[in-house]
Amino acid sequence: MKHKVLYVLVLASLILAACGxxxxxxxxxxxxxxxxxxxxxxxxxxxxxxxxxxxxxxxDSMYDLNLDGSFSLSLAESVERSEDGLVYTYKIKDGIKWHxxxxxxxEDIAFSYNLYKDTPEYPYLNGYYTPYFSSVExxxxxxxxxxxxxxxxxESQLVFLYILPKHIWENENKIEFENxxxxxxxxxxxxxxxxxxxxRLAANKEHFATPPKVAEVIFQTFENQDALVQAxxxxxxxxxxxxxxxxxxxxxxxxxxxxxVGAPFAPGVSDIIFNQTEEENCPTPEEGGxxxxxxxxxxxxxxxxxxxATDKQKLIDVVLLGLGAPGLTLIPNGLGVWYxxxxxxxxxxxxxxxxxxDDAGYxxxxxxxxxxxxxxxxxxxxxxxxPSDSITAPRMAELLxxxxxxxxxxLEMQAVDPDALTSQCCPAFDFDIMLWGWASxxxxxxxxxxxxxxxxxxxSSETGYxxxxxxxxxxxxxxxxxxxxxxxxxxxxxxxxxxxxxYIIPYYEQATQAYRTDRFTGWIVNQAKVELSDTSSLVFxxxxx
Amino acid sequence: xxxxxxxxxxxxxxxxxxLFVIILNFFLFRILPGDPARAGIRDPRLxxxxxxxxxxxxxxxxxxxxxxxxxxxxxxxxCAVNPLDTQFFxxxxxxxxxxxxxxxxxxxxxxxxxxxxxxxxxxxxxxGQILSIIIGVVFGIFAAWKxxxxxxxxxxxxxxxxxxxxxxxxxxxxxxxxxxxxxxxxGKSTPGSSSLPLIQQWVDIARHMLLPTLTYTIVYMGEYTxxxxxxxxxxxxxxxxxxxxxxxxxxxxxxxxxxxxxxxxPLVTVIAINLGFTVAGAIQIEAVFSxxxxxxxxxxxxxxxxxxxxxxxxxxxxxxVIFANLLADLTYSYLDPRVKVD
Numbered sequence: 001m002k003h004k005v006l007y008v009l010v011l012a013s014l015i016l017a018a019c020g021x022x023x024x025x026x027x028x029x030x031x032x033x034x035x036x037x038x039x040x041x042x043x044x045x046x047x048x049x050x051x052x053x054x055x056x057x058x059x060d061s062m063y064d065l066n067l068d069g070s071f072s073l074s075l076a077e078s079v080e081r082s083e084d085g086l087v088y089t090y091k092i093k094d095g096i097k098w099h100x101x102x103x104x105x106x107e108d109i110a111f112s113y114n115l116y117k118d119t120p121e122y123p124y125l126n127g128y129y130t131p132y133f134s135s136v137e138x139x140x141x142x143x144x145x146x147x148x149x150x151x152x153x154x155e156s157q158l159v160f161l162y163i164l165p166k167h168i169w170e171n172e173n174k175i176e177f178e179n180x181x182x183x184x185x186x187x188x189x190x191x192x193x194x195x196x197x198x199x200r201l202a203a204n205k206e207h208f209a210t211p212p213k214v215a216e217v218i219f220q221t222f223e224n225q226d227a228l229v230q231a232x233x234x235x236x237x238x239x240x241x242x243x244x245x246x247x248x249x250x251x252x253x254x255x256x257x258x259x260x261v262g263a264p265f266a267p268g269v270s271d272i273i274f275n276q277t278e279e280e281n282c283p284t285p286e287e288g289g290x291x292x293x294x295x296x297x298x299x300x301x302x303x304x305x306x307x308x309a310t311d312k313q314k315l316i317d318v319v320l321l322g323l324g325a326p327g328l329t330l331i332p333n334g335l336g337v338w339y340x341x342x343x344x345x346x347x348x349x350x351x352x353x354x355x356x357x358d359d360a361g362y363x364x365x366x367x368x369x370x371x372x373x374x375x376x377x378x379x380x381x382x383x384x385x386x387p388s389d390s391i392t393a394p395r396m397a398e399l400l401x402x403x404x405x406x407x408x409x410x411l412e413m414q415a416v417d418p419d420a421l422t423s424q425c426c427p428a429f430d431f432d433i434m435l436w437g438w439a440s441x442x443x444x445x446x447x448x449x450x451x452x453x454x455x456x457x458x459x460s461s462e463t464g465y466x467x468x469x470x471x472x473x474x475x476x477x478x479x480x481x482x483x484x485x486x487x488x489x490x491x492x493x494x495x496x497x498x499x500x501x502x503y504i505i506p507y508y509e510q511a512t513q514a515y516r517t518d519r520f521t522g523w524i525v526n527q528a529k530v531e532l533s534d535t536s537s538l539v540f541x542x543x544x545x
Numbered sequence: 546x547x548x549x550x551x552x553x554x555x556x557x558x559x560x561x562x563x564l565f566v567i568i569l570n571f572f573l574f575r576i577l578p579g580d581p582a583r584a585g586i587r588d589p590r591l592x593x594x595x596x597x598x599x600x601x602x603x604x605x606x607x608x609x610x611x612x613x614x615x616x617x618x619x620x621x622x623x624c625a626v627n628p629l630d631t632q633f634f635x636x637x638x639x640x641x642x643x644x645x646x647x648x649x650x651x652x653x654x655x656x657x658x659x660x661x662x663x664x665x666x667x668x669x670x671x672x673g674q675i676l677s678i679i680i681g682v683v684f685g686i687f688a689a690w691k692x693x694x695x696x697x698x699x700x701x702x703x704x705x706x707x708x709x710x711x712x713x714x715x716x717x718x719x720x721x722x723x724x725x726x727x728x729x730x731x732g733k734s735t736p737g738s739s740s741l742p743l744i745q746q747w748v749d750i751a752r753h754m755l756l757p758t759l760t761y762t763i764v765y766m767g768e769y770t771x772x773x774x775x776x777x778x779x780x781x782x783x784x785x786x787x788x789x790x791x792x793x794x795x796x797x798x799x800x801x802x803x804x805x806x807x808x809x810x811p812l813v814t815v816i817a818i819n820l821g822f823t824v825a826g827a828i829q830i831e832a833v834f835s836x837x838x839x840x841x842x843x844x845x846x847x848x849x850x851x852x853x854x855x856x857x858x859x860x861x862x863x864x865x866v867i868f869a870n871l872l873a874d875l876t877y878s879y880l881d882p883r884v885k886v887d
Contacts, residue, residue: 200736220733
């Protein structure tokens with residue numbers, strides 16, 4: 001009887017497998033598998049990268065961010081900057097149309113910028129991108145943007161401010177609007193959206209700059225990365241945006257699959273965070289300060305010794321299976337010119353590390369193989385926490401415990417729910433060491449801010465590091481209009497924080513993506529950064545005949 | 546008359562339990578460490594004012610309840626605030642108006658999200674439950690009737706085996722097997738299929754459901770087989786079954802008229818309990834097959850401290866469990882008149 005039931009089930013599965021599936025196999029439909037889903041399609045409220053990937057395809061913005069890290073004008077044919085750097089005049093191209101056929105004008109652009117600037121419920125946008133906007137006006141086919149301060153990075157401030165159609169948005173409630181129909185002007189149109197399942201985009205063949213050569217792109221959500229890998233192996237997906245590093249080797253040998261490895265589009269950085277908050281810069285109790293950090297971590301010597309005792313290459317080899325580069329500061333190598341490649345890292349040298357601790361007076365006085373503070377009051381036993389949703393952190397913690405054990409430092413290790421970790425972290429400073437990370441903006445100032453004294457009470461600083469000289473340089477680079485001069489300042493800032501051993505940056509992780517070679521051709525893989533789901537690839541690829 | 550009163554009493558108790566859950570739900574999530582305005586956001590540019598703005602948008606700037614500003618960390622506040630202006634009051638008032646609120650992070654009405662996810666979960670788990678109950682009961686009867694023969698032993702061993710299989714492991718195996726045979730790997734439907742005729746849409750959904758349902762059925766049918774078997778074997782050892790045999794009734798008649806109804810009681814309990822959990826979804830199965838069910842929604846909402854979604858989902862689950870138990874109670878007294886409703 002059991003056999004009969006199984007037989008019926010198998011039979012049913014074969015019948016079901018045989019029929020259906022027709023739309024999936026239609027030519028010129030690109031299937032992209034990813035492990036997420038947009039949180040919301042309202043650009044004012046979204047924060048997930050998946051949402052931004054869709055915005056990038058469906059909307060246009062004033063600038064395009066290229067894969068080499070440079071910017072180019074998109075909607076405007078020219079831009080003029082006033083002598084004092086406060087007024088930008090953009091001349092908007094003629095003949096650009098919204099997906100519903102109405103013309104896109106300077107009015108729409110001014111409307112969008114003012115919407116982002118003046119809607120307090122969009123705190124990410126007006127906090128990150130529009131704080132220097134004084135006014136935005138449309139005059140004829142020109143958009144005149146006036147700033148309160150001359151800033152060097154107008155491109156990165158505008159690139160994620162997507163242009164919305166005024167004729168639709170002016171009639172909507174800016175907060176409740178779900179924007180599922182998503183009328184934009186970009187190379188793809190929204191065709192169908194089912195949250196947490198898929199996003200189906202149709203080509204906008206009339207796009208003014210880059211009409212796609214394929215008919216549709218479907219983003220399919222996978223909650224399970226093994227299924228994602230299996231999907232590209234079996235050809236159900238044409239491209240996947242991520243994979244576990246354990247899958248890379250098997251995919252490299254898979255038939256008709258090409259694995260691409262490189263710097264991610266939004267460069268990421270992993271960090272080993274030392275709580276070095278001094279009593280005088282601990283945030284007040286009203287601000288949430290608790291400050292229970294181990295006093296030894298405030299000593300540069302201890303942090304330096306720990307740096308020398310950290311074998312970064314081993315971390316990369318074991319944790320990332322080799323898919324990363326040794327890190328220096330929070331500014332990752334993926335930021336190109338902003339990355340200070342002249343810094344020399346602290347070499348891995350356990351003897352030297354031990355020597356530094358010996359000289360600084362941290363000795364093991366009770367013979368338990370763990371050093372004590374110079375006054376003997378407390379052993380160098382640190383709490384080590386990491387977000388429980390991290391796949392890499394537990395392995396890294398094990399390795400660090402071993403490496404630092406060799407210099408007489410012991411760890412109490414515990415994974416913590418990410419939200420609980422946030423409240424433990426900052427601005428509470430209720431920890432010793434944490435493993436975490438950041439994703440970077442194209443402009444370095446976002447991550448440089450993390451080291452400032454100003455960021456300590458706001459919760460952006462994870463270390464409590466405070467250095468007035470650094471703070472001055474931070475303010476200076478924010479208004480330095482000369483590119484070379486600004487670059488010099490940014491490099492100098494990296495040198496300061498590297499000398500002070502504020503963090504140990506174990507590595508800069510690489511992005512791994514994969515695509516099928518038997519369905520579409522023309523994926524952009526020879527650039528400084530890897531992002532196959534970027535417009536650059538998706539408008540370029542064409543079906544293999 | 547007495548019966549009706551007892552019934553009303555049961556229903557009243559259930560309603561009281563729901564009320565308790567409503568209150569518990571509110572405080573449960575606010576005791577959790579973490580701040581919805583910062584959860585899931587790691588961006589150095591997120592300034593204090595922005596966090597404050599988000600808290601206002603979410604309504605978290607108001608005191609939790611009189612005398613308490615917040616519960617984690619516990620911050621005692623003024624007891625003199627207008628109780629109508631506390632989070633707790635606004636939450637209960639909205640709830641009694643049938644308003645579950647707006648998700649903090651997806652910006653959609655919670656009722657929409659839950660309805661969508663609940664339907665998906667009921668579809669998947671419902672099909673799995675029905676199949677596993679039918680197969681389990683049939684196997685159980687068969688094993689009990691053929692007790693202590695090789696048929697029985699193999700049924701018991703097989704049931705124990707599938708019951709103890711790790712769900713995610715079986716799911717992954719089936720996923721690999723299915724994907725090599727042309728079955729879809731993720732989701733509930735093929736993108737673009739919504740424009741097809743209704744029949745083809747159903748076939749498409751059935752294709753997506755096949756593997757997760759199969760996983761669920763295999764894992765649960767063992768449990769039902771074992772319970773059915775032992776319960777039926779108990780009944781079959783009764784004297785009246787011997788009498789029935791002596792009267793010359795056929796096997797089928799004995800089972801149908803004398804044994805089965807009595808043997809169903811323990812099974813009803815398990816089914817009721819499992820039905821309650823049905824709504825919570827089989828999180829592991831949903832995760833492996835990327836099935837957009839309620840379980841996944843809860844995990845996601847918890848990760849970002851999305852209170853409205855969590856409160857709504859937990860209320861939904863609680864109501865279902867309470868309702869399933871009520872139903873089981875009532876079914877008992879139908880199946881076995883000796884069990885009184887009170």
